[in-house]
Amino acid sequence: xxxxxxxxxxxxxxxxxxxxxxxxxxxxxxxxxxxxxxxxxxxxxxxxxxxxxxxxxxxxxxxxxxxxxxxxxxxxxxxxxxxxxxxxxxxxxxxxxxxxxxxxxxxxxxxxxxxxxxxxxxxxxxxxxxxxxxxxxxxxxxxxxxxxxxxxxxxxxxxxxxxxxxxxxxxxxxxxxxxxxxxxxxxxxxxxxxxxxxxxxxxxxxxxxxxxxxxxxxxxxxxxxxxxxxxxxxxxxxxxxxxxxxxxxxxxxxxxxxxxxxxxxxxxxxxxxxx
Amino acid sequence: xxxxxxxxxxxxxxxxxxxxxxxxxxxxxxxxxxxxxxxxxxxxxxxxxxxxxxxxxxxxxxxxxxxxxxxxxxxxxxxxxxxxxxxxxxxxxxxxxxxxxxxxxxxxxxxxxxxxxxxxxxxxxxxxxxxxxxxxxxxxxxxxxxxxxxxxxxxxxxxxxxxxxxxxxxxxxxxxxxxxxxxxxxxxxxxxxxxxxxxxxxxxxxxxxxxxxxxxxxxxxxxxxxxxxxxxxxxxxxxxxxxxxxxxxxxxxxxxxxxxxxxxxxxxxxxxxxxxxxxxxxxxxxxxxxxxx
Numbered sequence: 232x233x234x235x236x237x238x239x240x241x242x243x244x245x246x247x248x249x250x251x252x253x254x255x256x257x258x259x260x261x262x263x264x265x266x267x268x269x270x271x272x273x274x275x276x277x278x279x280x281x282x283x284x285x286x287x288x289x290x291x292x293x294x295x296x297x298x299x300x301x302x303x304x305x306x307x308x309x310x311x312x313x314x315x316x317x318x319x320x321x322x323x324x325x326x327x328x329x330x331x332x333x334x335x336x337x338x339x340x341x342x343x344x345x346x347x348x349x350x351x352x353x354x355x356x357x358x359x360x361x362x363x364x365x366x367x368x369x370x371x372x373x374x375x376x377x378x379x380x381x382x383x384x385x386x387x388x389x390x391x392x393x394x395x396x397x398x399x400x401x402x403x404x405x406x407x408x409x410x411x412x413x414x415x416x417x418x419x420x421x422x423x424x425x426x427x428x429x430x431x432x433x434x435x436x437x438x439x440x441x442x443x444x445x446x447x448x449x450x451x452x453x454x455x456x457x458x459x460x461x462x463x464x465x466x467x468x469x470x471x472x473x474x475x476x477x478x479x480x481x482x483x484x485x486x487x488x489x490x491x492x493x494x495x496x497x498x499x500x501x502x503x504x505x506x
Numbered sequence: 507x508x509x510x511x512x513x514x515x516x517x518x519x520x521x522x523x524x525x526x527x528x529x530x531x532x533x534x535x536x537x538x539x540x541x542x543x544x545x546x547x548x549x550x551x552x553x554x555x556x557x558x559x560x561x562x563x564x565x566x567x568x569x570x571x572x573x574x575x576x577x578x579x580x581x582x583x584x585x586x587x588x589x590x591x592x593x594x595x596x597x598x599x600x601x602x603x604x605x606x607x608x609x610x611x612x613x614x615x616x617x618x619x620x621x622x623x624x625x626x627x628x629x630x631x632x633x634x635x636x637x638x639x640x641x642x643x644x645x646x647x648x649x650x651x652x653x654x655x656x657x658x659x660x661x662x663x664x665x666x667x668x669x670x671x672x673x674x675x676x677x678x679x680x681x682x683x684x685x686x687x688x689x690x691x692x693x694x695x696x697x698x699x700x701x702x703x704x705x706x707x708x709x710x711x712x713x714x715x716x717x718x719x720x721x722x723x724x725x726x727x728x729x730x731x732x733x734x735x736x737x738x739x740x741x742x743x744x745x746x747x748x749x750x751x752x753x754x755x756x757x758x759x760x761x762x763x764x765x766x767x768x769x770x771x772x773x774x775x776x777x778x779x780x781x782x783x784x785x786x787x788x789x790x791x792x793x794x795x796x797x798x799x
Contacts, residue, residue: 236606236607237604237606239601240601240602240604240606241606241608243597243598243601244598244601244602244606244612244616247594247597247598247601247612247616248612248615248616250672250675251615251616251618251619251672251675251676252615254630254631254633254634255630257630257633257634257641258629258630258633261633269639270638270639272638272639272640272644274633274639274640274641320525320526320529321526323522323523323525323526324522324523324525324526324527326519326522327518327519327520327522327523328519328523330512330513330519331512331513331514331515331516331518331519332512332516333515333516333519333520334516336519339523339527342527342530342531342535343526343527343530345530345534345535346530346534347786348779348782348783348786349534349537349538349779349782350729350733350782352733352734352736352755352758352778353733353775353778353779353782354534354537354538354541354775354779355758355759355762355763355771355775356541356544356758356762356763356768356771356772356775357536357537357538357539357540357541357544357772357775358533358537359763360537360540361532361533361536361537361540365532376529376533377529377532377533379529380526380529380530380533380534385526409513410513410515410518411518413513435620435621438621438623439621439622439623439624439625439626439737441623441624441625441736441737441740442736442737442755442759445740446763457623457625457626457737460625460626460629460741461625461628461737461740461741464629464632464741472639475629476629476633479626479629479630482623482626483621483622483623483626486621486622486623487618487621487622489621490617490618490620490621491614491618494614494617498617498680498684501680501681502680502681502684
């Protein structure tokens, strides 16, 4: 490169960054301002003094919505269960499909593959009626279990496993390692980076769910934080905007923190695994 | 691709594949089957008799002007969101790929929005564009624009497009940047030697090399804008005013869950399934091609 500063790049990228950071700052700023002022349209970029609103939403919530600490707990439980559940189930099934020959192996593979084409959004009503049949409506199991089956994770692990050299498998067998020990001592450590990347993607996926919790959990004790926010806005006439914005900040912190902390793995896993 | 070395036995692999398979059958195949069955039958008003009626539900669906309108609205919405979000992301990725000071910082600042929920993105845009409290809305009013997306359908569409596209920029940015980084520097150097500069170099050399990434992203973005934006739309407009932001998924939700029209919504679900099957097949045909090269 020549020594000159590339001003065009800096200007374009700065505008890009501002496009994302300014709205975020505005949300934070609004959360600390007087709701009556916001309601009158006197929103300011400069934060007010109402930082106490965070304590208030955490412990009290807003009219018609559970305290935010409770919403956070549900979201955490949901995101973690989905992420870990998907990883465990997908590692096991990908291992079976990649390293064994058993009857109906390909049928199993294509059955799992097919779920790629059936996101919750396209099977809203029928899935709901199946859930009702199992008595899983308004239960934490109902909230998480149907989202745990994952074709993408299975396909990703299958690819990783197929790339493990045959020599490694041979060597492990010569040393007397059975299938279970091979999985635990060799395959899982080798796939560490993939698992970490997938954890980020799945945590964010679970945390950000909206339609499924809306359908399956009408009991407000099972409201996630995303559901809680939309409920708060829905009150419409007397929305306490500072509470809504404080809740929005709290809703963004955990997934953003996970993405930032694990950024390198996450970006690698996302772009190499394709979706 | 297949492995040469494998383990023997079938009880262990069967046990390993079973949990995934059970979830798939109960929560994917069964509901999908029920949707197809429901779309081909009609129940009487009391739910006592079920009658097989062939494709009548589908004929009704496509003869319903409201559904066809919603279909075109969805096409328009998806195209706008994908185009807007991908162009902005590509522009940012091209500059973030340059060797400039602080590029790590820029990248991080453009990647974190991946974590924002679609419904939460809506909250951010409310602060900007809400007719009473929005900051930009006040600016617009100050210069004489009559701005109220709660009443004006066209403006409502614009708002949901902006919020949905905004949320997806970072995803596209990550992939475009990875795509750009995988282009060998020697290719770009060679182009520079040949005197291809700036825009021409981008148009004739870099963009064609990004074609696989672009195509992959186009499919992902269409799926995202058709399905994942439900939360954004629900938080901003609930499909309104009137039906001006009612996409197909919002319509299934309104008809099936709010208005309890089960037969019609089964047929709608099946149409959505067909749509996503087509997109997935297109995507995998293309991915298969890329594997061979």
